[in-house]
Amino acid sequence: MKKEIIQTEKAPAAIGTYSQAVKVGKTVYLSGQIGLDPVSMELAGSVKSQLKQMFLNLRAVSEAAGGNLGDVVKLNIYLTDLSNFALVNEVMAEYFQQPYPARAAVGVSQLPRGALVEADGIMQIFD
Structure with missing residues (x-):
């Protein structure tokens, strides 16, 4: 494989020495995504907007x-602030x-670029 x-x-685009994801067979290792807009490469403002952009990036x-x-x-x-945990669940x-x-x-x-939230994950592609 x-x-x-x-x-x-x-x-x-990756802002360091990593790939957005690596796929091995049907398993995909998703690198950390923060709330950066992929066009402007600017960080979204509020925690909620960063969460939304972060999940959009993971989806892409x-x-x-x-x-x-x-x-x-x-x-x-x-x-960076665990008091935002309920907001994570909501978004x-x-x-x-x-x-x-x-x-x-x-x-x-702390997180890269002063982000308030980041997510990474593992995906298994099912047929």
Whole structure:
């Protein structure tokens, strides 16, 4: 089995030494996405707008890999303020349907570009 590098212009270009995702067989490892607009490469303003853009970015990479957010089996969310946890649940419900993926939410002191939230995940493409 060989690995395939996933790249789409519908999500922000990598801002470091990583790929947007790597696909091995039917498993896709989604790199962390923050609320960057893929065209302007500017960070959305509020936590809610960053969450929405972050999930849009994850969706774009998922689709470029041949899947969709419904194929995500594990999601990791990193927050600079854990008091936004309820908002994560609210916005996530707009992009994911039950059964939801396994998930972790972790409080961190900082994220790239001053982002307030970031998410990465693992997707399994089912036929």
